[in-house]
Amino acid sequence: MRVPDPVPSTSERSKWDVLAAPRDPILAIxxxxxxxxxxxxxNVSVGAYRDAGGNVHEFRAVRDARLSIAASSTYDHAYLPISGLEHLASQSARLIYGDDVFESGRIACLHTVSGSCALRLALSLASRVLGAEEAHVSLPAWPNHVQMVPMEALKLARYRYYDYDRHAVDIDGMLADLGKAKRGDVVLLQACAHNPSGADLKEREWRRVADVVQQRRLVPVFDMAYQGLASGDMEEDVCAVRTFVRKGINVIVAQSFSKNLGLYNSRVGTVSVCVADKVPGRDTATNLLSQLSWLARGMYSSPPAHGALIAAKVMGDDTLRAKWLLEIKEVVGRIGKMRERLRDELERRKVAGHWKHITQTKGMFVLLGLTYSQVERMRVLHHIYLTGNSRINIAGLNENNVAQVAEAIAEVVQNSKTPEQGC
Ligand SMILES: Cc1ncc(COP(=O)(O)O)c(C=O)c1O
Known part of the structure; x- marks a missing residue:
């Protein structure tokens, strides 16, 4: 028997001598x-809600649920099934589709490892089970959308979404680009509080998008990472999904509870499919659930329980749910106030530029419209950390830092004018 050489050959060594992977643009900052x-x-980079004191916030209802679960004598560490916690999945499906559609038996809903795995499963289902070849992602997008698409064997295409001159949704560009998508292609849509722009479609615009999706037989995948955090109202924020469902379009929805329940590191989410028609003699929803479970088994096996128990308790208990929904409104109220404060501080200083959109956009984010070099100057000179496309998390602002941030924006706009196009 030949004894293997303890020193790897040159070709073996060079195979392992890899370059560093690209850094995540948000987490690196x-x-x-x-x-x-x-x-x-x-820090106005990462998309986590911070309270007026600058702390990552724990919802009161979440704290109550967490303490009650910790005190329970039935808590254990047994595996959940592949499909996760059934009670969480059903609460999530009701929140997305409403009780009537939920009870119609047309929904498959699986508890996942947060919104990110829900998205991977949604894309995986579209690619591996529904046969999609290409996925259309908004321009700009949450960077992870761009990363996930090829990982699920889909070709990446982009559709226009945000008009940097008007600081608003480019609905005509979006419709024109989706109008060229091929039958069966995936279109990845953010249901509300668009990341990074904060610019959302109005209901009548969603109806126009739904028309194109229906005509071209596209597969809509909704990413809903911020339900409740755009308007303060769960129902209003899900209007895009429900517009599609009412029109009889089959939809896939990736739901995250990281933000609207503040369960960031507990990793709680769901992926669901709502089919428009029941095929006689076939249980399509159950079959879709089995396909999603099969994909999840190969991806992460089964989801963690702790955060899901908390989320299911908050949504399933009338008192906790009411407390949660009230606090969502308070959170959105504070974000709205900070949007006004920032715009006001900039306009008062007569900073050159367009700042109206700070109060016209929704959710946690806004694109300031600064150039990359201005963003860099914000970081190096002023210690203010925003992403390279000049996205700031409004929820990272508070009374102690909003004037400081405005002052820094004023300084970089004044002193580092370049012909470079922002964002
Ligand atoms: C647009 C969007 N989708 C999905 C996610 C996924 O979130 P998580 O995996 O933490 O649930 C995020 C998180 O920042 C997001 O901004």
Whole structure:
């Protein structure tokens, strides 16, 4: 028997000598913030809701549910089934589609490892089971959308979404680009509080998008990471999905509870499919659930239980649910106030530029419209950390830092004018 050479051959060595993977554009900035010793440092990069004191927020209902679960004698660490916690999946499906559609038996809903795995499963179902070849992603998008599409064997295409001059949705561009998509292609849509722009479609615009999706037989995948956090109202924020469902379009929805329940590190989400028609003699919803479960088994096996128990308890208990929905309104109220404060601070300083859209967009984010070099100057000179496309998380602002952030924007706009196009 030949004894293997303990020293790897040159070709074996070079195979392992890989380049570093690209850094995540959002998390890299968050990391840089954590390493900044300046007491002035402000983090408006990562999309987590912070309260008026600058702390990552725990919802009161979540705390109550967490404490009650911790005190329970029936808590255990047994595996959940592949499809996760059934009670969470049904609460989530009711929240998305409403009780009537939920009870019609046309929904398959699986509890997942947060919104990210829900998205991977949605794309995986479209690609591996429904045979889609291409996925259309908004321009701009949450960077992870761009990363996930090829990972699920889909070709990436982009559709226009945001008009940087008008600081609003480019609905004509969006419709024109989706109008060229091929039958069976995936269109990835953000249901509300668009990341990174904060610019959402109005209901009548969603109806026009639904027309194109129906005519071209596209597969709509809704990413709903911020339900409730755009308007403060769960029903209003899901209007895009329900518009499609009412029109008889089959939809896939990736739901995250990271933001609207503040369960970021507990990783709670769902992926669901709502089919328009029941085929006689076939249980399509059950078959879709089995396909999603099969894909999930190969991806992460089964989801974690702890956060899901909390989420299901909050949504399933009338008192906790009412407390949660009230607090969502408070959170959205604080974000709205910070939007007004920032716009006001900029306009008062007569900073050159367009700031109206800060109060016209929704959810946590807004694109300021600064150039990359201005964003860099914000970081280096002022210790303010926003993403390279000048997205800021409004929920990272508070009374202690909003004037400081406005002052820094004023300084970079004044002193680093370049012909470079922002964003
Ligand atoms: C647009 C969008 N979709 C999905 C997610 C996924 O979130 P998570 O995996 O934390 O649930 C995020 C998180 O930032 C997001 O912004």
């Amino acid at each position: 968050h990391q840089a913030y954590q390493q900044d010793p300046s007491p002035l440092a402000v």
